[in-house]
Amino acid sequence: MSNGLRKFSESFHLVRSWLIFTENAILFPLKKFKISLHNLRETVNNMFSKKRQVNKMLDRIALLLLIVGGVNWGLLGIFRFDLVAFLFGGQAAIISRIIYVLVGISAIWCISLFFKEQELIEARS
Numbered sequence: 001m002s003n004g005l006r007k008f009s010e011s012f013h014l015v016r017s018w019l020i021f022t023e024n025a026i027l028f029p030l031k032k033f034k035i036s037l038h039n040l041r042e043t044v045n046n047m048f049s050k051k052r053q054v055n056k057m058l059d060r061i062a063l064l065l066l067i068v069g070g071v072n073w074g075l076l077g078i079f080r081f082d083l084v085a086f087l088f089g090g091q092a093a094i095i096s097r098i099i100y101v102l103v104g105i106s107a108i109w110c111i112s113l114f115f116k117e118q119e120l121i122e123a124r125s
Contacts, residue, residue, distance in 0.1 A: 058109065062107075065102055065103050066107060066110060072103075084099050
């Protein structure tokens with residue numbers, strides 16, 4: 001065997017043994033714990049699915065609070081009647097203030113809806 005062919009053969013065997021070693025180093029722990037790449041992918045997809053469900057629920061709660069706030073402001077502007085203050089003991093009552101703060105936080109949360117709609121349109125295209 002020529003010197004060049006021997007070096008090529010040695011290099012080939014080194015690369016082959018390195019690939020086998022790295023494959024075993026990566027796949028052996030997965031096989032040991034009986035985890036397949038398919039199961040790992042499903043687990044990650046389920047985690048993201050649950051996060052999407054939580055975000056969808058938070059979006060709906062925020063929209064509901066914005067509707068309450070919008071109706072309250074409409075009543076205040078048209079009839080000078082603050083429904084939240086009437087129901088919970090005045091504007092200074094702690095429950096009224098909590099509702100006002102929640103409506104404000106939901107308004108900030110709903111800013112993200114502008115960007116989510118754009119993501120949905122791009123995902124469908």
